[in-house]
Amino acid sequence: MNSKSINSPEQRLRDLQHFGEEGGVIPVIDLAATTTFLNPKDMEQTFLGEKEGCYLYSRHSNPTVNMFSLKMAALENTESALGVSSGMAAIACSLEQLMPNGGEIISSMTVYGGTYALFKNVFPKQGIKTHFVDINDFSAVESLINSNTKVLYAETISNPLLKLANIKKLSALAAKHNLKLVIDNTFSPCLVTPFDLGADVVIHSCTKFISGSSDMIAGVICGTKDFIASLRDVNTGAVMLKGPIMDARIAHELYLRLDHLPVRIRAHSAAAQYFAEGLEKNNIPVIYPGLKSHPQHNDYVSQLNPTYGFGGMIAITIESAEKSMLLAQKLQTEKFGLYAVSLGFSRTLMTVPAITTSSEISREDQLKMNLPQGLLRLSLGYVGDHQVLLERFLNVYKQVIG
Secondary structure, three states, rough: OOOOHHHHHHHHHHOOOOOOOOOOOOOOOHHHHHHOOHHHHHHHHHHHHOOOOOOEOOOHHHHHHHHHHHHHHHHHOEEEEEEEOOOHHHHHHHHHHHOOEEEEEEEEEEOOHHHHHHHHHHHHHOOOOEEOOOOOHHHHHHHHHOOOOEEEEEEEOOOOOOOOOOOOHHHHHHHOOOOOOOEOOOOOOOOOOOOHHOOOOOEEEEOOOOOOOOOOOEEEEEOOHHHHHHOOOOOOOOHHHHHOOOOOOOOHHHHHOOOOHHHHHHHHHHHHHHHHHHHHHHOOOOEOOOOOOOHHHHHHHOOOOOOOOOOOOEEEEEEEHHHHHHHHHHHOOOOOOEEOOOOOOOOOEEEEEEHHHOOOOOOOHHOOOOOOOOOEEEEOOOOHHHHHHHHHHHHHHHHHOO
């Protein structure tokens, strides 16, 4: 048997077995806010961090959340993980835990608008400064490193320009300068395993592909056992003390959905590949890493786990935001997709990032990252006949754009 298939994200999920306290094949939903200790000494030791395996209080740990976290650790091949209330909570708590006394972050310039706003507007109040840079310009990245630098930060596949971070090279650079590499893998679960490429911390907004149904807000932090334990420390843990915990009901639902995540990712990828090839044949300017015309196509191939495709995200360059919005509006009317933020849904979602999900980024910085005002971002769903949906798009595109 191929050793890669044995250690694939899909097989790791498959091999994580749960029998339940009463023999159930799925975990129960434990809604208890607090937990009984039969021995008072055990409670004291738990508060001191000297005793493992004891549940104390659901802000500290919860059995159902822990089961989901174990499954996410299996997916990302990390030692441990911790479910939290949102993707932004995952980003903020991870970085605050890594930088308790402040310091500097070197971040990819092409990041989600909420991440950019956190780094630029909130973190400086906590003594954390961020330098935004082309994360694949390694000379530029290294030139910014100084004694205060603590973290390199990037998205595996950037939002919304679909640029790939070279995680192996960033990892080598981080190791050289004793830095931590934090990777947001929201766009690429199953596709890429950042920890295997050298990342120290991997985060997700589970609202997106992990959920798959656009019906919940959640996040997760994946990393070493020691780092995850530090987040739950009763005296210094960012998650424990700030409290952005995951609800047990959401953890249970996500636990169940993870089993079919690989199937969904393949379906998203197949739909996006078909659609991108159709657009390219019709000379529509499309950005998709599965196309050989994508400037980083070969780099993608070198980092991707086999059999999952190139993901469900596509971007189309339109001349203006007004034209892009009009196109999306008419596409929605013609039942091609939905004009809505977010991604990873079973149906196609469309947005114009420059004026929506990336609107927190100043126009000056949007120009620096080469973000066109009219860029239309599509999260390709897998529901429906691909050919019919492509024809609908092409018909509307000809009407609106020409």
